[in-house]
Amino acid sequence: MAGNTLPFKSNYAVSSKIEPFYKGGKVQISHDEQYIFCTCGPRVNILQIDTGKIIHSIEQDDQEDITSFSLSPDDEILVTASRALLLKQWDWKQEKCTRSAIHNVPVASMTFDCTSTLLATGGCDGTIKLWDVVKQYCTHNLKGSSGVVHLVEFHPDISRLQLFSSSVDCGIRIWDLRTSKCICVLESHYSAVTSLAFSPDGQTLISSGRDKICSVWDLKKKAVKRTVPVYEAVEGGVVLSGKSDYSQMGVKGEGLHFVTAGSKGVLRVWDSSSARCVFTQTLPDAPALNTEEGDLDPRSLMHLLPMPQSNRLATVTAEHNILIYQMPALTVQQQFVGYNDDILDVKFLGKDDTHIVVATNSSQLKVFELATNSCQILYGHTDTILSIDVFRKGSMFASCAKDKSLRLWKMDLKSGRVHCVAQGSGHSNAVGSVACSRLKKGFLVSGSQDCTIKMWDLPDPLPDVGCEPVLMTARLTERAHDKDVNSVTISPNDKLLASGSQDRTAKLWSLVDMSLLGVFRGHSRGVWCVQFSPVDQVLATASADGSIKIWSIQEFSCVFRGHSRGVWCVHGSDGLVKLWTIKTNECVKTIDAHQDKVWALHGSSKDDLMVTGSADSTITLWKECEMKQQQELSNLLHEKKYLKALGIAISLDQPHTALRVIREIRQQEDGVQELEKTLLKLRQDQKESVLRFSVVWNTNSRSCLDAQAVLQVLLTHLSPEEILQYQGTRTHLEGLIPYTERHMQRIGRLLQASMFLDYMWQKMRITGGKDR
Structure with missing residues (x-):
């Protein structure tokens, strides 16, 4: 609770913010490795890795939490699914929804194929749907899984036309998309399967689970080649390509090696043929994990994401930190705090x-x-x-x-x-x-x-x-x-x-x-x-x-x-x-x-x-802020250039300054018409800001009339559909209701009191007249 009292100048504007952008759930890195996509309630936030800034925020209109999302391999299409059963396809760079569809049940998982044309969605009722993203229709409806399908993954060789999935029965199903039949169930895990990783030649599959094992599968024989006991609940696995020198990570020879991340909070490298751990990451700055509570440790790893172009790995911790490591030394390049x-x-x-x-x-x-x-x-x-x-x-x-x-x-x-x-x-x-x-x-x-x-x-x-x-x-x-x-x-x-x-x-x-x-x-x-x-x-x-x-x-x-x-x-x-x-x-x-x-x-x-x-x-x-900007604002108000003055107050994100402009407008002889004319000329994003400001003004009896005047203009002249497109509209409108009811009750009491005064005045006049 420390702070400071300083000889501050009086003009400050927001320069930047470090805000919560990830509170758990799915994380995906764009294939060009420039952006991190992650869920935050009803939004998918897009973080630019180089600058650490949130450059886009894709938000569901229904304000329902996003249950899953997927970015296409060409980095063009984002699809989101919410608790309201809506599937939405986005041009995420424009923050524009291009298509909507209804799913029968909440979607727990989704993934694109390597051509960016097919999307698979795993439902909470055990069904899997495949969607043709170009022609925009459902192509397959795969049934047979039990319970929530929490993992779907296409085989990297598209000519195979195979989809892999896993649900609560812990089996890994292989679906032939030509026949829509399940051709095999790979059974080895007895706890949730958390990741599937394919070898570069596509012949081997490595699955990880919370049952503290990884399984190495021969996809030709559809059988386990080796079970690797890893002694921790594993949340993610990544296969190392044979193109780089990983000798610093204990990799010798040309066998298949893979990296795991899980409850122990460190990355480990495994030799799939010998089932041995050949490298364990050390975190010199961090205290040792409490082994008794290892599974609950805030530093345990929840996701492991490959960044093959730059030979990097990204991990996500239970306390919502995203770390990017450069291989093979596994030095921390960047670290972002989600919450x-x-x-x-x-x-x-x-x-x-x-x-x-x-x-x-x-x-x-x-x-x-x-x-x-x-x-x-x-x-x-x-x-x-x-x-x-x-x-x-x-x-x-x-x-x-x-x-x-x-x-x-x-x-x-x-x-x-x-x-x-x-x-x-x-x-x-x-x-x-x-x-x-x-x-x-x-x-x-x-x-x-x-x-x-x-x-x-x-x-x-x-x-x-x-x-x-x-x-x-x-x-x-x-x-x-x-x-x-x-x-x-x-x-x-x-x-x-x-x-x-x-x-x-x-x-x-x-x-x-x-x-x-x-x-x-x-x-x-x-x-x-x-x-x-x-x-x-x-x-x-x-x-x-x-x-x-x-x-x-x-x-x-x-x-x-x-x-x-x-x-x-x-x-x-x-x-x-x-x-x-x-x-x-x-x-x-x-x-x-x-x-x-x-x-x-x-x-x-x-x-x-x-x-x-x-x-x-x-x-x-x-x-x-430069005094020039403040002076310009005063000049604009003096010259009655209200639209520009309000625009400056909004760009500075200063609700109090915006309120000053609104009050200046309302004090004019034609204040009602002037306010209407000014507000309706604002851009959509500026109207969104004024609506957000009004919610704050409405909480105070001294500024509630200004807030209500703004709301009257917006609600009278804008359609409900237009208003609902604004970011966070539902939350804002819900925030208005209790205070507006309170103001109405106060006005009602005041009206009753004034009527009583009027009544008393009339009585006094009558009585006074009789006395005369």
Whole structure:
């Protein structure tokens, strides 16, 4: 729950976001190896591997979760299936649905043949359908499987016209597509078959299963050649081609070798003829798996995907991380985090702020390279990390966690790799906050739920990167508060320390001898964050009582009070970031940052960037807007060029600015007509944004009339079919209903009250007339 109070400029716009894009389910890599396709609820997100950006998001209109999808081998056609039994064919580059069909039951699996003309779908009722994608009709209806068909795969030699499938009976069926008959059932597994991989000549099949075996099949004889005990639940298998040198991976001779991925969280290479494991991947940065709970470990592998053109492999972990390895050394090339959970803290890192380090609701730290969104995961802590702080030059930082410890990390500025160089323990409860010295890499201060503050000297010299971390011992321990210490911060000159506590106070300490200089009293609930001003002799405190206070550190008096709704370090539980001017006690800017609590905020070393992290699992990077753009907006409003002004507000993704434009329009004499004319001239994507903004405005009684005015125009002039094409429309409309009902009830009560007043006025007039 650490944060920052900074001398921010008041104009920021969203520069980029790191958002959840994968929460489990199927993952597929395009055949040109440029894109990763993965499911996220009702969407298939398409991630560009080079940049780490989501470039397309294919969403089902029915908002039902996608149960399966498949990309054609020519990378042109995407087909999705949803729980609503709809099959949709997409021109994914245009995000355009080109065809729809109805399936009788939910589709559990699907795959294209190598010509991109035939699609096989496996249903939850044991049926398999084949579809001619060009002529657009169902060509086969294969029956005979029992239960859900969770795996379908065409034989790579199209002249064979064979389809392989597996269902809950654990058998592998081979279908002759000329006769639509099952010609054989390969029986070896006694648990779910998870993958099928063919040898380059197409004569051998390797199947993997959760029964901890892989089977090597002779497809001519349709019999098992060898059973390979792998001693883990296997989720994916890939056959190595004979074209490359894999001697680094233990491959000798010309036999068939294959790679497995599963519950142990590492890749292993097997010789199919001897059934021996010839190579086991080592993960030096990661702690050993708990063998008793190996199957449940978040690092266990759920998918293994070949990337043959570039001789790479991709794995997907149970905690939704996608890693790309270069063979044969199996070095990590890129790593993408599909889902971050709550963002508890975030800081800029590296020379020129090239990276950010992020603490999520996890025991691992994540270091993102901002240019590519590629991520390095740092192992070491054994419980949730609560706070991080970075030294001034940006190459070293500290973290602390619920595991009662803190760790010191160092980045190699050339490679960008981060390693733990020191660790410290001694607190008797969770360590909630850590602060680094400001002038030089001299010391750390930590605050804990055990009510104490500890000061730690950095090891001298620091161990080299790659060496075992050294132990740090606390130079000084002080019982500082009566309850949890939530936040500690060090002054810019390294002479003062401030602490904030659950006991509702903040305290100022001398770092020379840890003597108490004074106590800041005035908050009615716990103090969650304390921060020194970089320029003035003041201290900022933020509390769960919903207030921000600025204190003079000379007189210990409050010189500023700001209010928000549940404030944590100038960022609030309502998803807003507020910028205040201390001189006038005014909020000069409200940045609509997130959909949930904003736990973390940090400014770059040049003050031109800001990063925020939230419980909505999103990290947002903000860039300072040019004053020119803001001035242009004011000029446009003055000149009554409302359409262009609204367009700028939408492009900046600023609901508050858009609301200002809407209000300006409605205040005109012909406001109703002007609003209608302006809104109907917007592009479809702009109308989508205005609809999304209206949902937010509608939650507040002060802006609900503006929201309703916008909705009246959209709902009156646009057809339901057009509105339903907008992204997330159903969710938005559902979000409008409860607040609109509440507003209507309030208006109803107001109308009743006004009628009563009218009645009373009439009575008074009658009575007064009689008296006269």
